Amino acid sequence: xxxxxxxxxxxxxxxxxxxxxxxxxxxxxxxxxxxxxxxxxxxxxxxxxxxxxxxxxxxxxxxxxxxxxxxxxxxxxxxxxxxxxxxxxxxxxxxxxxxxxxxxxxxxxxxxxxxxxxxxxxxxxxxxxxxxxxxxxxxxxxxxxxxxxxxxxxxxxxxxxxxxxxxxxxxxxxxxxxxxxxxxxxxxxxxxxxxxxxxxxxxxxxxxxxxxxxxxxxxxxxxxxxxxxxxxxxxxxxxxxxxxxxxxxxxxxxxxxxxxxxxxxxxxxxxxxxxxxxxxxxxxxxxxxxxxxxxxxxxxxxxxxxxxxxxxxxxxxxxxxxxxxxxxxxxxxxxxxxxxxxxxxxxxxxxxxxxxxxxxxxxxxxxxxxxxxxxxxxxxxxxxxxxxxxxxxxxxxxxxxxxxxxxxxxxxxxxxxxxxxxxxxxxxxxxxxxxxxxxxxxxxxxxxxxxxxxxxxxxxxxxxxxxxxxxxxxxxxxxxxxxxxxx
Numbered sequence: 001x002x003x004x005x006x007x008x009x010x011x012x013x014x015x016x017x018x019x020x021x022x023x024x025x026x027x028x029x030x031x032x033x034x035x036x037x038x039x040x041x042x043x044x045x046x047x048x049x050x051x052x053x054x055x056x057x058x059x060x061x062x063x064x065x066x067x068x069x070x071x072x073x074x075x076x077x078x079x080x081x082x083x084x085x086x087x088x089x090x091x092x093x094x095x096x097x098x099x100x101x102x103x104x105x106x107x108x109x110x111x112x113x114x115x116x117x118x119x120x121x122x123x124x125x126x127x128x129x130x131x132x133x134x135x136x137x138x139x140x141x142x143x144x145x146x147x148x149x150x151x152x153x154x155x156x157x158x159x160x161x162x163x164x165x166x167x168x169x170x171x172x173x174x175x176x177x178x179x180x181x182x183x184x185x186x187x188x189x190x191x192x193x194x195x196x197x198x199x200x201x202x203x204x205x206x207x208x209x210x211x212x213x214x215x216x217x218x219x220x221x222x223x224x225x226x227x228x229x230x231x232x233x234x235x236x237x238x239x240x241x242x243x244x245x246x247x248x249x250x251x252x253x254x255x256x257x258x259x260x261x262x263x264x265x266x267x268x269x270x271x272x273x274x275x276x277x278x279x280x281x282x283x284x285x286x287x288x289x290x291x292x293x294x295x296x297x298x299x300x301x302x303x304x305x306x307x308x309x310x311x312x313x314x315x316x317x318x319x320x321x322x323x324x325x326x327x328x329x330x331x332x333x334x335x336x337x338x339x340x341x342x343x344x345x346x347x348x349x350x351x352x353x354x355x356x357x358x359x360x361x362x363x364x365x366x367x368x369x370x371x372x373x374x375x376x377x378x379x380x381x382x383x384x385x386x387x388x389x390x391x392x393x394x395x396x397x398x399x400x401x402x403x404x405x406x407x408x409x410x411x412x413x414x415x416x417x418x419x420x421x422x423x424x425x426x427x428x429x430x431x432x433x434x435x436x437x438x439x440x441x442x443x444x445x446x447x448x449x450x451x452x453x454x455x456x457x458x459x460x461x462x463x464x465x466x467x468x469x470x471x472x473x474x475x476x477x478x479x480x481x482x483x484x485x486x487x
Contacts, residue, residue, distance in 0.1 A: 009038050009184045011047060011208055012191045014054030015201025018047075026181045026210065031097030031327040032317035032363045038095075040181040043209040045216050048176075051205040052222040055147035055174040058202030063144050063172040067121045070170050076197040077166070078114045081107070088189060090319070092158050095183040097327040097364070098281045099318035103158075110162030112447040113465060117166035123470045124171060136482040142474040144172030145224040145248070149217045151238065153230045154329050155284045157183035161190060163451070164227045167469040169203055176205045176223070178213050182329055218242045225473065227464060228252065229286075232384070232410075232456055239459035250472055251459040252286070252451065254384040255412035258405040259289040259441065260427065262398065262418035263298045270417040270439070271305045277415075277441030278390040279313060279368050282328045286457075287413050287435070287442045291374070291381060292392045293401040299394045303372050306390065307352050310368040315359040327364040328387055334364050337387030344371045344380035344391070355388060376407050384410070398423055406432040411455030413443040434458070 009028065011018040020041035028038040062070075081088065085107055092103035117123075126140040148168050152160040161177055168175045179187035187206055194204050207213055214234075217223055218241035225248040228238040235253035242249035259274055277289035294302050316323035328334050338356050345351050355367025366388055374381040374391040381391055395401050405414050415437030416427045424438050434452035437443030445451060450463035462472040 007038055007185055007188070009040050009188060009208060011041065011043060011051070012188075012204070012206040013047070013051045014058075014205070015195070028095060028182065028184065029330065030094055030363075031329055032319065034331070034363050038185065040184050041208050042181070043207050043213050045212070047209075048207050048213060048216040048220060051176050051207045052147055052220055054202040055176055055205055056222050058200060059144075059146055059174045062169070062174055062200060062203050065172070067124050067170075067172070070172065071118050071120050073197055073199060074114055074118045074120070074166055074170055077194060077199075078111060078118065080193045080197055081111050081114065084189070084193060088158055088186065091186045091189060093318040095185045096154060096157055096281075097318055097329065099323045099326050102281050102326075103318065106156055106159040109444070109447070110159040113162050114166045116447040116465070117170040120170035120470075123467070124474070126476070132480070136480060138478070138480045140476050140478045142171070142470075143477055145473060145475055146173065147176065147223055148173045148225040148227070148473060149176040149178065149223050150227045151178045151214055151217065151230070152180060152187070154180035154182040155281065155286075157186040158190070160229050161187055163229075163464045164469065164473075165190070165204070167465070168473045169199070171470060171473045173473055174203045174205075176207055176217070178207050178209060178217060181208060181210045184208050214238065215241065218247070219245055221245070223247060225249070227472070229464075235459050248472065249460055250462055250464060252453055252464060253457050253459060254410060255286045255288075255453070255457050256291060256382065256384055256408045256410045257287060257289050257413045257415075257433070258291045258293050258401070258408070260293045260398070260401040260405070260414070260416040261295060261298055261302055262416065262420065262423055263296045264419050265298065265417040266419065266439075267298070267301060267305060271302070271309055273417070273439070273441035274306065274390070275309050275313070279310065279325050279388045280442075282326050282366070283388045284328060284386050285442075286453075287444055289415060289441055290385060290390065292390060293404055294392055294394050295398060295401055296396060299392070303352060303370070303392055306392070307370055310353055310370055310390070313368055315365055315367060317363065325365075325368055325388060328366060329364065331364050333387070334358075334366055337366060337385060337389060340380055340383075340385045340387070341369050341371070341389060344374065344378060344389075347378040347380065349374045349378060349380060349391065352392075376404055382408060398426060402427065402430050406430075408432075409456040412453040412457035413437065415440055415443055
């Protein structure tokens with residue numbers, strides 16, 4: 001791990017790694033210890049402009065490269081990701097803080113998108129109809145857009161870049177990544193592995209930075225499309241700013257995901273899934289179940305079991321075997337989560353399990369928190385907390401659970417725990433969320449399906465991953481043809 005702590009964070013522009021000399025920097029912390037492990041350079045408009053210029057210069061040659069050759073490069077990249085799997089896992093744990101099992105799952109999910117993109121020769125296929133009229137044929141072709149950009153979050157520093165990177169370059173685009181300034185190390189390693197796989201210079205670029213870099217991406221006329229994952233306020237800023245400058249934008253935003261528990265749920269397995277969903281990665285994921293909606297008489301037993309299992313969780317660094325609750329990303333975020341717990345108590349929620357006092361001296365840790373008797377009028381029941389806080393809402397029936405869930409402005413995910421097919425069908429047909437789980441705590445779709453948030457959880461038309469991702473990074477041209485000369 002010592003080798004990982006000594007890495008220098010640099011920009012990658014046109015195949016060259018630029019040192020951070022002369023730039024302002026922001027510290028990168030190990031959340032488990034609070035120690036500074038690197039400095040992220042805060043790039044300027046000039047840095048971004050050079051990256052865009054290099055990406056645009058590389059585009060014609062890369063777009064003209066046969067799609068089969070681009071796919072072969074992705075196969076080589078996948079092989080390198082597999083070879084360096086444990087290194088990537090440990091980088092995620094180091095800079096984000098999540099435990100090794102969660103970090104391994106993140107890397108695996110990212111590799112699955114690369115696997116999907118290896119099928120780009122098929123995914124780029126157009127459509128055709130011969131003889132749409134006498135002697136006239138109609139066909140469509142998919143073309144890459146040009147230089148595109150992605151702005152990615154701290155909570156999945158390896159997986160989220162891989163949501164878009166392999167699809168975008170596999171389709172023939174060139175790509176600029178602005179990783180979170182809090183977690184830049186995983187992105188840098190991805191760039192090194194792409195170079196090792198043989199990717200031509202300028203096809204993949206990294207521009208580190210914070211808000212100035214984001215705004216530069218939104219405004220730069222040389223960038224055709226922007227993919228973003230992050231909080232609702234920033235997603236709205238990115239969507240409005242990017243589209244105002246004529247760009248195609250997909251912006252994945254915040255969440256307040258419900259987990260509905262019916263009286264017939266298999267309670268022990270349900271609680272096990274809920275604990276993992278709510279407290280895994282310290283609750284810092286957009287698919288975390290943050291509200292339990294207990295239906296009818298199940299509530300008391302459910303809360304008792306949730307409290308028992310949450311209280312028994314081992315709090316510790318992600319690098320330590322057996323750690324179940326890991327640190328949040330920064331001390332400032334820890335203070336924000338504490339304030340939400342204070343607010344919930346003031347609003348009338350019962351603090352069944354209180355995690356406000358730091359359970360460890362070093363690092364940015366919180367204990368697990370469980371709030372009962374939360375209502376839809378309370379901010380802790382409506383707003384995204386993004387920490388290890390689980391709220392329990394009590395309702396009389398399934399219709400009440402659906403009504404509570406649909407009252408949220410967010411629509412990322414919702415799960416139901418039941419053995420009733422009729423309840424599942426009613427849930428599926430009526431709940432307002434884009435990703436649904438049945439006896440699944442984290443309703444994450446596979447790489448060949450879209451990451452399908454709706455309502456305030458998404459700004460745009462085409463989602464990330466799956467065929468939506470391919471459509472987002474390509475443009476259709478439709479051709480209608482006839483020939484005047486005879487054979």
